[in-house]
Amino acid sequence: MLSDGHVILTTRLSRSRRSEDGHRNDQAVAALTRRAMSVVIRPTWHDEEALFPDESDAMTLKSHTWDGRYGGSVGASKYPGKAPSAVTQFLKTRSPPSSLDSTTSATGRRSPFNSNTSQRSLDVSMHRSASEPSFCQSMNEHDGDEMECTHETENAGAQSGCSDTNAMETATMRDLRADYVAIHAATDHTSSSDNQRKIIVVVPSIDLDTDELKRVSTYIENYEERQLYHLLMLNDPGVRIIYLSSRPVSEAVVRYYLGLRGNGADGKTPTMKDQLSRLYMLSPDDDSERPLSKKLLSRPLVMHLIKELVGSVDKGILRRSRSLDNVSSFLSTAGLSVFTGSNACDVLAHSLGLRLLESCGETMHFGTKQGSREIFEAAGIPHPAGTPDLTVGDDDLLTLGKDNRPGKKHWAEHHRYIRTPRALATGLARQILLKRNRPRKWMVKLNQGFSGMGNASLNLRAIQDRSYDRIEDMDARIAAMSCDIEAELPHLMFECPCMTWDGCNEHTGFKSQMAKLGVVAEAFLDGEVPTSPSFQAVVEPDSNVAGGHSVRMLSTHEQLLDGQIYEGCMNPCSSRYRKRVVEYGKKVGEQLEANGIVGHFSADFLATKNPIDGSWDLNALEINLRQGGTTHPHAHMALLCGGQLNDDGIFHLLNGDPRFYVATDCYRDDGLKGMDEADLIASLQNDEDPHAIKVKWDPESKTGVVFHLFRFLFPYGRVGFAAIGSNSDHAQILYDDAVSLLKQIVKKRTK
Numbered sequence: 001m002l003s004d005g006h007v008i009l010t011t012r013l014s015r016s017r018r019s020e021d022g023h024r025n026d027q028a029v030a031a032l033t034r035r036a037m038s039v040v041i042r043p044t045w046h047d048e049e050a051l052f053p054d055e056s057d058a059m060t061l062k063s064h065t066w067d068g069r070y071g072g073s074v075g076a077s078k079y080p081g082k083a084p085s086a087v088t089q090f091l092k093t094r095s096p097p098s099s100l101d102s103t104t105s106a107t108g109r110r111s112p113f114n115s116n117t118s119q120r121s122l123d124v125s126m127h128r129s130a131s132e133p134s135f136c137q138s139m140n141e142h143d144g145d146e147m148e149c150t151h152e153t154e155n156a157g158a159q160s161g162c163s164d165t166n167a168m169e170t171a172t173m174r175d176l177r178a179d180y181v182a183i184h185a186a187t188d189h190t191s192s193s194d195n196q197r198k199i200i201v202v203v204p205s206i207d208l209d210t211d212e213l214k215r216v217s218t219y220i221e222n223y224e225e226r227q228l229y230h231l232l233m234l235n236d237p238g239v240r241i242i243y244l245s246s247r248p249v250s251e252a253v254v255r256y257y258l259g260l261r262g263n264g265a266d267g268k269t270p271t272m273k274d275q276l277s278r279l280y281m282l283s284p285d286d287d288s289e290r291p292l293s294k295k296l297l298s299r300p301l302v303m304h305l306i307k308e309l310v311g312s313v314d315k316g317i318l319r320r321s322r323s324l325d326n327v328s329s330f331l332s333t334a335g336l337s338v339f340t341g342s343n344a345c346d347v348l349a350h351s352l353g354l355r356l357l358e359s360c361g362e363t364m365h366f367g368t369k370q371g372s373r374e375i376f377e378a379a380g381i382p383h384p385a386g387t388p389d390l391t392v393g394d395d396d397l398l399t400l401g402k403d404n405r406p407g408k409k410h411w412a413e414h415h416r417y418i419r420t421p422r423a424l425a426t427g428l429a430r431q432i433l434l435k436r437n438r439p440r441k442w443m444v445k446l447n448q449g450f451s452g453m454g455n456a457s458l459n460l461r462a463i464q465d466r467s468y469d470r471i472e473d474m475d476a477r478i479a480a481m482s483c484d485i486e487a488e489l490p491h492l493m494f495e496c497p498c499m500t501w502d503g504c505n506e507h508t509g510f511k512s513q514m515a516k517l518g519v520v521a522e523a524f525l526d527g528e529v530p531t532s533p534s535f536q537a538v539v540e541p542d543s544n545v546a547g548g549h550s551v552r553m554l555s556t557h558e559q560l561l562d563g564q565i566y567e568g569c570m571n572p573c574s575s576r577y578r579k580r581v582v583e584y585g586k587k588v589g590e591q592l593e594a595n596g597i598v599g600h601f602s603a604d605f606l607a608t609k610n611p612i613d614g615s616w617d618l619n620a621l622e623i624n625l626r627q628g629g630t631t632h633p634h635a636h637m638a639l640l641c642g643g644q645l646n647d648d649g650i651f652h653l654l655n656g657d658p659r660f661y662v663a664t665d666c667y668r669d670d671g672l673k674g675m676d677e678a679d680l681i682a683s684l685q686n687d688e689d690p691h692a693i694k695v696k697w698d699p700e701s702k703t704g705v706v707f708h709l710f711r712f713l714f715p716y717g718r719v720g721f722a723a724i725g726s727n728s729d730h731a732q733i734l735y736d737d738a739v740s741l742l743k744q745i746v747k748k749r750t751k
Contacts, residue, residue, distance in 0.1 A: 382617075549598060555571055558571075669746050691737070
């Protein structure tokens with residue numbers, strides 16, 4: 001049972017103990033849950049202040065604008081109608097009041113505010129010594145970009161507290177502890193078999209370069225909802241999910257996902273109540289620019305609450321004292337699922353004592369454009385000519401970042417990349433003069449981009465046609481050409497309209513990003529009917545090989561692009577080159593596995609038709625070491641349909657029937673702007689509307705349309721969906737029907 005509005009935490013309501021008259025006490029438990037958790041993490045439907053502290057202002061934050069929200073006053077929010085929390089000073093630098101030092105709840109579970117171990121862990125988080133780093137400081141040792149924690153600011157925060165606020169929050173904390181105990185007193189003990197049940201902590205943190213993410217959307221945290229597909233895993237009675245998000249997820253969206261299988265009406269699938277009993281959803285309600293991983297690491301009390309939930313669900317298997325080295329005993333029962341690996345996610349996993357299910361921060365290089373080229377070269381996979389190219393001595397063009405001291409600045413500062421206009425121009429000149437590569441244009445790409453926003457094209461035909469033969473010495477000839485190329489770099493044609501060479505307004509320029517992230521340059525590949533297939537897989541532990549891993553193919557796609565910017569995908573990719581896509585993709589996975597990488601990855605290719613013989617050329621372009629735009633459509637199909645991917649690259653149900661889909665993240669209609677998520681979902685599931693019936697997901701036939709990314713309705717009038725059909729034509733028909741339905745909804749709404 002959930003309250004009206006956003007979901008903050010879903011406890012095991014269906015397990016509430018029976019009262020003397022035999023009736024479940026669900027309403028009482030739900031009321032206690034709403035009351036208690038609305039203090040811990042403020043739901044957006046409450047108007048009152050959040051009385052539980054936000055620890056963020058205990059830090060000195062660089063390069064961020066915080067709108068005053070974390071300095072003790074109410075500031076502005078980018079979401080109209082949403083008043084940010086008034087920040088108070090109580091537990092920022094102090095442990096909970098001694099009057100709250102209780103031992104255990106009625107069920108034996110520890111409260112976040114218990115004494116002994118629980119109390120000490122809270123004290124350690126808030127009252128660390130100079131020799132004991134906080135979660136924030138641990139993170140900064142690995143990935144300190146734009147963020148630094150100092151004791152001086154904590155002391156300043158302690159001095160600014162007032163006695164009235166302290167008294168108010170002391171009373172609030174006392175009520176919170178009482179409610180927490182009452183909630184657990186009203187729930188049954190879990191069975192001993194729960195020890196073997198799988199716990200997934202989902203942190204859909206988008207740990208990519210902040211300056212590049214700004215070019216994609218002002219509301220980048222909305223992309224966190226791509227990972228709501230994890231909720232479909234609750235169809236397995238042995239799965240428990242703790243889902244975190246920067247902002248609370250709409251209750252209507254949660255119910256939409258959990259109801260896709262029919263709410264247990266067939267007697268074969270779990271009911272809504274059973275699924276909710278195994279789902280915990282928390283949010284710091286923080287719409288700032290930082291990735292979710294850093295938002296959580298900067299909040300010791302929220303981190304403590306997550307660990308308490310993990311420990312409570314897992315019956316004590318996971319405890320605060322466990323180090324990452326001791327996690328091997330329960331690898332099959334718990335894991336941290338993130339959008340992309342990062343140094344911050346490494347610290348988060350270590351702090352929570354969980355196995356990270358994606359690649360670690362140390363391997364991020366192999367997800368860059370330069371790292372991708374190294375993998376392709378090692379695997380013997382065709383890829384465009386370009387720079388850096390060690391065969392022509394480009395090693396002298398690669399440099400570390402300006403601040404590459406351990407624990408300082410951005411992760412990319414510690415890798416050797418092309419970072420200056422002169423180095424880039426020299427690398428291009430070597431390709432033209434030494435390798436005789438003279439394409440129609442060159443593609444210049446930032447090492448870490450998102451949806452093609454970091455790409456640009458450079459036309460050098462005039463320079464390539466110019467004769468430098470009068471200069472006899474080759475090094476001098478390369479130097480002369482590189483000077484001419486460097487003069488052309490400010491005239492790059494950027495894929496992103498808000499990208500410029502020097503930067504403008506709030507956007508960092510390409511030149512500055514080059515120094516930070518590094519770049520590569522590649523020959524543009526011409527050809528007829530260019531397409532962009534991709535291969536998606538996961539490197540995972542192999543139970544048949546001690547300590548070994550294997551590459552499991554998930555899907556192939558045709559990417560739907562607007563220029564070079566990702567818009568959607570079709571599954572599977574064309575049969576004309578699918579076999580080679582699978583072959584090359586597996587080779588990429590083997591190379592990644594050899595470099596110690598575990599988790600999701602995808603490899604993007606360019607297929608072009610040879611005008612002479614009609615054959616298809618296939619070149620590898622880049623590797624993404626993360627989940628991406630093709631991950632959630634595949635997950636929707638796989639989890640809702642059940643089945644597996646065959647060697648032919650086509651997904652088949654258990655009965656052998658194939659399934660195909662067409663998906664988009666970017667359907668936009670101005671008529672949808674500001675539409676409430678619950679209202680749109682109600683329209684999509686209207687059983688009296690023949691248009692809605694045509695596209696509604698059918699758990700029996702395992703066909704229909706699954707919608708996602710509802711959060712983008714407010715700012716952009718945008719929504720995503722995946723149309724899953726029995727063949728490619730059927731999937732396209734369902735896709736077109738979904739578009740017609742959305743247009744009809746807009747028409748009714750604007751009357």
